[in-house]
Amino acid sequence: MRELVYYVAVSLDGYIAGPDHQFDAFLIEGDHMEGINEEFAVTIPTDIAAHLGIDQSGGRFDTVLMGANTHAVGLPDMPSPYRHLQQIVFTHRPLEPAENLRVTDEDPVAVVRELKQQDGGDIWLCGGGRLATQLHGEIDRLLLKRQPFLFGDGIPLFAPGEYAPEQFEHVRTRTYETGVSFTEFARRR
Structure with missing residues (x-):
């Protein structure tokens, strides 16, 4: 069965973005990027990966x-930042149609349960914190890119x-010279 994986960058004090939704403090250069490119290339926006020549085929998430x-x-x-994936945005606000983008105000739990019953790769919960809270009971794995700042x-x-x-x-932790660490946790069943 497909898993819901909350894969996200997080500061040492537990924030996925600053008070004004800024995330520019997150390190985007350094040896930890090799780990992202190797294992999580599908989590790089489509246009950026194409510009960098990163192959996004065969990734864990679809x-x-x-x-x-x-x-x-x-x-x-x-x-449509992740055109290579099926994208689902949960919102009550209207959004412009875009390639491979589904906008819905459906219950996130019901949507995830339906997705888990379908064939395919794992489901990446990209963010944000409110959506993660709504889906907490459905999250099978946490993959945290812990960033060395507050x-x-x-x-x-x-x-x-x-x-x-x-x-x-x-499950595992890998720490890089940049101070970024990737830590994976699996839900205890």
Whole structure:
């Protein structure tokens, strides 16, 4: 069965973006980028990967989920940032039609449960924190790109919510000279 994987960059103090939705402090150069290019090339926006000559075929994910604010990061330059994947944006706001982009105000949990029953690759939860909170019970894996800095405030990895503690097991950690570490956790079943 397909898994829902929350793969996201996060600061040491637990934020996926700053208070004004900025993410420009995240390191985008250094030895950790080799790890992204090797294992997670499909998580690079289509146009950027093409410009860099990065092959995006055969990746782990074939679907990406985003909230409206995460999707808006690339607008208007990239209305369909991950055209090589099935993109689903959860929002009540209307968005311009774009290639391989589904915009919905459906219940994210119901959509994910339906996706998990279909054939295909894993489902990448790209962000944001409110969507992650809505989907917390459906997340099978966390893949955190821990960045070596503090935001101090911003968009948390998970927005505040009411749910029981859930345990995940450590799968692996890889740390790079840049100070960035990739840590994977799997939901304890």
